[in-house]
Amino acid sequence: MTGQACYAVLGALLFCLSFHALIIAVHPLRRLLAVNVMGSSVFLVFIAGAGPRDPLPQALVITGIVVAVAATALGLNLLLRLAGPAEDDRPSAGQDGS
Amino acid sequence: MSASSLLPLLVLWPLAGGLLGLLLPRGAGPLLLGVSTGNLALAVALVDALAGAGKVAHSVGGWSTPLGIALRADGLSAVLILVAGAVAPLLALYASAAYAGRELRYFAGLFLLFLGALNGLFIAGDLFNLYVTLELLGLSAVALAALGGGAAALAASLRYLLATITGSLAYLLGVALLYRATGTLDLLQLSGQGPALPGGAVAFALMVAGLLLKAAVFPLHFWLPPAHANASPPVSAALSALAVKAPLYLLLRLWLSTYDGAWPLVAELLAAIGAAGVLWCSLQAVLQRRAKLLVAYSTVAQLGYLLLALALVPAAGAAAYGAFTLLLVSHVLAKAGLFLAVGNLARRAGHDRLDGFERVVQHLPLSASAIALAGVSLMGMPPSGGFNGKWLLLQAAIATGDWWLVAVILVGGLLAAVYIFKLIEHTFGGSDRPDATALPRRMEWAALTLAASAVGVGFLGQPLLRLLGGVP
Numbered sequence: 381m382t383g384q385a386c387y388a389v390l391g392a393l394l395f396c397l398s399f400h401a402l403i404i405a406v407h408p409l410r411r412l413l414a415v416n417v418m419g420s421s422v423f424l425v426f427i428a429g430a431g432p433r434d435p436l437p438q439a440l441v442i443t444g445i446v447v448a449v450a451a452t453a454l455g456l457n458l459l460l461r462l463a464g465p466a467e468d469d470r471p472s473a474g475q476d477g478s
Numbered sequence: 479m480s481a482s483s484l485l486p487l488l489v490l491w492p493l494a495g496g497l498l499g500l501l502l503p504r505g506a507g508p509l510l511l512g513v514s515t516g517n518l519a520l521a522v523a524l525v526d527a528l529a530g531a532g533k534v535a536h537s538v539g540g541w542s543t544p545l546g547i548a549l550r551a552d553g554l555s556a557v558l559i560l561v562a563g564a565v566a567p568l569l570a571l572y573a574s575a576a577y578a579g580r581e582l583r584y585f586a587g588l589f590l591l592f593l594g595a596l597n598g599l600f601i602a603g604d605l606f607n608l609y610v611t612l613e614l615l616g617l618s619a620v621a622l623a624a625l626g627g628g629a630a631a632l633a634a635s636l637r638y639l640l641a642t643i644t645g646s647l648a649y650l651l652g653v654a655l656l657y658r659a660t661g662t663l664d665l666l667q668l669s670g671q672g673p674a675l676p677g678g679a680v681a682f683a684l685m686v687a688g689l690l691l692k693a694a695v696f697p698l699h700f701w702l703p704p705a706h707a708n709a710s711p712p713v714s715a716a717l718s719a720l721a722v723k724a725p726l727y728l729l730l731r732l733w734l735s736t737y738d739g740a741w742p743l744v745a746e747l748l749a750a751i752g753a754a755g756v757l758w759c760s761l762q763a764v765l766q767r768r769a770k771l772l773v774a775y776s777t778v779a780q781l782g783y784l785l786l787a788l789a790l791v792p793a794a795g796a797a798a799y800g801a802f803t804l805l806l807v808s809h810v811l812a813k814a815g816l817f818l819a820v821g822n823l824a825r826r827a828g829h830d831r832l833d834g835f836e837r838v839v840q841h842l843p844l845s846a847s848a849i850a851l852a853g854v855s856l857m858g859m860p861p862s863g864g865f866n867g868k869w870l871l872l873q874a875a876i877a878t879g880d881w882w883l884v885a886v887i888l889v890g891g892l893l894a895a896v897y898i899f900k901l902i903e904h905t906f907g908g909s910d911r912p913d914a915t916a917l918p919r920r921m922e923w924a925a926l927t928l929a930a931s932a933v934g935v936g937f938l939g940q941p942l943l944r945l946l947g948g949v950p
Contacts, residue, residue, distance in 0.1 A: 408636055426650075431661070458635055
């Protein structure tokens with residue numbers, strides 16, 4: 381039980397740290413990473429809150445991880461397009477199909 | 479078909495349409511129109527079913543609540559699904575004229591996913607599915623905002639993405655704390671339990687902060703104006719009209735149901751930031767020189783009214799609840815129409831600087847009328863949905879003795895009149911430019927229909943309130 385409380389506190393600390401990083405970071409990649417760490421901290425709190433025989437939080441956290449991966453992929457794609465022409469499909473970005 | 483099987487269909491139909499739209503190489507226009515019209519039919523069927531039963535529930539796959547997914551709809555869900563369903567085909571009609579090729583395909587796919595997420599959010603029965611639908615909505619909205627592809631749109635979308643994920647995670651952390659305290663995520667089982675739970679106040683603060691950030695409520699609105707103003711017209715309309723309403727809906731559910739409208743301080747805080755938002759962002763709208771930014775700031779200001787109405791619900795009851803719903807519905811319609819109409823003007827002028835708008839009233843008479851009609855509702859002039867909503871809001875504020883709110887509502891209305899007339903003045907005045915390109919008529923009709931419906935809601939107040947039912 382103390383182990384669980386320990387994880388919960390750790391998760392809360394990580395959340396505060398990553399929120400701090402998100403606020404002070406200037407580079408968008410750092411901000412995206414901060415949001416990722418923030419996601420992991422929430423998942424940690426979720427798992428720490430589960431009873432020993434409770435499968436529900438694990439199922440929820442797996443869903444949460446999938447959502448986080450999708451969000452990160454979208455963010456990285458936006459970042460790449462902002463940074464400059466990508467090697468493959470730059471000219472197609474939002475043009476009318478010609 | 480039984481009423482309860484409508485609920486999963488409302489999610490599956492647009493989601494399937496969205497995936498199909500992204501996969502199919504052509505035919506995106508008819509698909510978009512067909513699926514969004516079918517969605518409207520489903521929404522009308524739900525309203526019809528609710529008119530008899532009052533509430534509809536469905537357990538997906540026959541699994542009951544601890545393990546399965548519960549979908550529930552009450553009057554508020556039905557009103558919101560109906561208005562989103564009514565806006566969607568018009569946006570689809572506009573988009574099928576405004577876009578072509580790849581861009582139309584992406585819009586069709588993403589917009590239908592967006593619609594499916596929105597429907598799912600309005601009928602989700604537990605806190606975790608609300609998180610999933612909230613994220614689906616946020617991600618598809620960000621992708622839509624990035625469709626334009628320009629550097630300004632991409633930068634704004636990235637900011638939007640970071641804001642929306644941060645908001646969702648703060649909400650999810652609150653959900654984790656609630657689960658830790660109760661062992662359940664079901665909204666019905668949690669009903670009224672929130673205030674007494676250990677860590678309940680912390681969970682509430684986290685969830686509210688996250689949702690206010692996602693709804694772009696003043697002073698957390700920094701990401702909204704650039705994201706909405708740099709997107710293309712149907713996207714701006716979808717984001718401003720629909721996307722920001724979803725977190726507010728969730729906030730209402732959490733506060734009124736899970737937390738039973740607890741803590742007078744919460745009501746005071748919500749009223750204070752709502753009032754500050756109405757005044758500050760209306761003023762910002764007045765000061766803008768770009769038409770789309772003006773409309774975007776008007777959105778943040780109007781969200782302030784929704785917050786005011788929400789804050790009054792525990793004290794004033796049905797009047798404030800009705801005000802919240804009528805203001806929300808009329809803002810959805812008026813703002814979608816306004817963004818489309820301003821988009822038409824900007825498309826013709828080639829930019830959206832107010833001082834460079836031509837005398838478009840001769841060339842785009844329908845868009846000019848749409849701006850005027852949407853303006854009537856946004857200002858809260860009778861007869862319009864905006865007027866009915868504000869009237870109920872004033873009654874609620876007077877009933878609870880909050881006279882300062884009455885002043886805020888009236889000053890906000892005056893400021894709205896100033897920025898709407900600024901828009902109208904530039905639309906009806908200025909010089910003529912004969913060489914501009916013509917616009918497809920349906921782009922004008924879509925804008926006008928939406929704006930006219932916002933006024934039309936003024937005549938539908940009673941049926942809507944009857945469908946809404948009492949405060950949950």
